[in-house]
Amino acid sequence: MTTLQDCQALDAQDALRPLRERFALPEGVIYLDGNSLGAQPKAAAARVAEVVQQEWGQGLIRSWNSAGWINLPERLGDQFAPWIGAGAGEVVFTDTTSINLYKVLTAAARIVRADTREDAPGRRKLISERSNFPTDLYIAQSVCQEYDLELVLLEPEEIAGALQADVAICMLTHVNYRTGAMHDMAAVTAAAHAQGILCVWDLCHSAGAVPVDLRGADADFAIGCSYKYLNGGPGSPAFVWAHPRLINRFWQPLSGWFGHAEPFKFVPDYHPAQGIQRYLCGTQPMVSMSVLQCGLDIYTEAEQFGGMDALRAKSLALTDLFIQLVEERCQGHGLGLATPRAHAARGSQVCLTREEGLGIDGQDSGAYAIVQALIARGVIGDFRAGSGATSQDGKGGGTGLHKDILRFGFTPLYVGFEDVWNAVGHLRQVLESGEWKRPEFNTINAVT
Numbered sequence: 001m002t003t004l005q006d007c008q009a010l011d012a013q014d015a016l017r018p019l020r021e022r023f024a025l026p027e028g029v030i031y032l033d034g035n036s037l038g039a040q041p042k043a044a045a046a047r048v049a050e051v052v053q054q055e056w057g058q059g060l061i062r063s064w065n066s067a068g069w070i071n072l073p074e075r076l077g078d079q080f081a082p083w084i085g086a087g088a089g090e091v092v093f094t095d096t097t098s099i100n101l102y103k104v105l106t107a108a109a110r111i112v113r114a115d116t117r118e119d120a121p122g123r124r125k126l127i128s129e130r131s132n133f134p135t136d137l138y139i140a141q142s143v144c145q146e147y148d149l150e151l152v153l154l155e156p157e158e159i160a161g162a163l164q165a166d167v168a169i170c171m172l173t174h175v176n177y178r179t180g181a182m183h184d185m186a187a188v189t190a191a192a193h194a195q196g197i198l199c200v201w202d203l204c205h206s207a208g209a210v211p212v213d214l215r216g217a218d219a220d221f222a223i224g225c226s227y228k229y230l231n232g233g234p235g236s237p238a239f240v241w242a243h244p245r246l247i248n249r250f251w252q253p254l255s256g257w258f259g260h261a262e263p264f265k266f267v268p269d270y271h272p273a274q275g276i277q278r279y280l281c282g283t284q285p286m287v288s289m290s291v292l293q294c295g296l297d298i299y300t301e302a303e304q305f306g307g308m309d310a311l312r313a314k315s316l317a318l319t320d321l322f323i324q325l326v327e328e329r330c331q332g333h334g335l336g337l338a339t340p341r342a343h344a345a346r347g348s349q350v351c352l353t354r355e356e357g358l359g360i361d362g363q364d365s366g367a368y369a370i371v372q373a374l375i376a377r378g379v380i381g382d383f384r385a386g387s388g389a390t391s392q393d394g395k396g397g398g399t400g401l402h403k404d405i406l407r408f409g410f411t412p413l414y415v416g417f418e419d420v421w422n423a424v425g426h427l428r429q430v431l432e433s434g435e436w437k438r439p440e441f442n443t444i445n446a447v448t
């Protein structure tokens with residue numbers, strides 16, 4: 001049996017431990033929600049003050065040149081590119097994940113349309129996962145309407161068989177937001193390309209959390225946010241990547257002046273810039289973009305401590321420990337595991353299910369209230385409501401994919417092994433005491 005002392009010993013040996021000092025975590029909080037909103041880099045407050053007081057306050061409009069605001073989206077893209085297996089000039093930070101997804105799906109739809117000869121079988125399907133993050137599905141619905149495509153939603157196990165010549169685009173989130181299950185990006189992309197399908201990957205739960213090799217996998221387009229594992233701050237700009245063979249094939253639909261080849265020529269006609277810059281639209285939020293750099297700088301520093309290999313090894317050790325301790329110490333309370341156990345099949349989060357009918361008055365699973373009781377104790381995770389969906393053959397309902405989820409993210413930059421021990425201790429106490437049944441934990445907040 002693992003003990004508290006074992007966990008403390010693991011922390012003492014942890015080579016990444018110094019990086020925890022880069023974060024301003026509140027006293028008494030065990031933060032297991034970095035997969036939703038990352039913790040604050042200590043450097044962020046001073047950087048905000050510098051941008052607001054010096055660059056904006058004193059520099060005024062001159063800062064677009066003198067502080068380098070004008071090309072910050074590209075500079076940050078270059079700084080971060082190696083963490084997702086991309087090259088220089090291939091990534092840009094801009095807008096939101098939802099907006100960037102709209103841009104790349106539209107570009108992909110235009111490419112497929114141009115490539116599909118009239119005598120070839122029609123490629124009219126855009127396939128994705130039923131349990132993909134809703135914004136991805138909503139944006140895809142819009143693109144499908146515009147480009148006369150049919151959105152087909154599948155369970156994960158149905159995807160391989162659906163990669164056929166009638167599919168135009170396969171849009172997947174690499175690590176599932178609900179379960180933490182991870183696709184094999186290289187295998188899916190290869191199978192898709194063999195059928196002439198373009199692959200668009202959402203890396204929201206992968207960037208900075210798991211090894212990603214976009215060029216190695218030969219992916220087509222990728223987008224992702226920076227406010228989760230990258231610790232860029234609430235609403236910080238997202239990123240977009242396009243494979244160099246595709247970048248210049250079409251201009252993206254939001255053809256604003258920042259994506260123009262010569263924005264300061266002020267010509268009436270749109271001529272897209274060459275390269276990833278064309279995925280910009282308008283003026284970027286410089287305060288937020290500057291703060292994002294504080295998060296990315298910690299990743300740059302992490303390269304000295306073993307980079308992604310070290311982060312991944314620690315993330316797997318933390319998540320393995322959490323699963324083991326929950327199974328050892330929280331038995332008999334209806335908890336299940338929605339996250340795959342195999343390392344190659346999961347990201348950096350662990351998601352638990354709870355049997356339906358165990359909630360207050362036998363109404364629901366009680367998962368929401370348990371998470372709220374944990375938060376009140378300073379153990380911050382989150383809850384994702386079950387959709388109740390099942391696949392046509394009924395398989396989807398049994399995997400935990402569509403059930404209520406207690407979600408715990410493990411950011412190896414700042415979560416330690418003793419944190420895991422203590423978090424499970426609190427979970428056990430919440431379950432054994434029944435304190436989650438208190439009314440205040442059973443009132444649903446706007447953000448869960």
Ligand SMILES: Cc1ncc(COP(=O)(O)O)c(C=O)c1O
Binds near residue numbers: 097133225
């Ligand atoms: C997979 C995935 N895609 C997209 C988003 C959100 O997109 P946006 O930043 O545009 O709100 C999330 C948010 O959690 C997500 O998990």
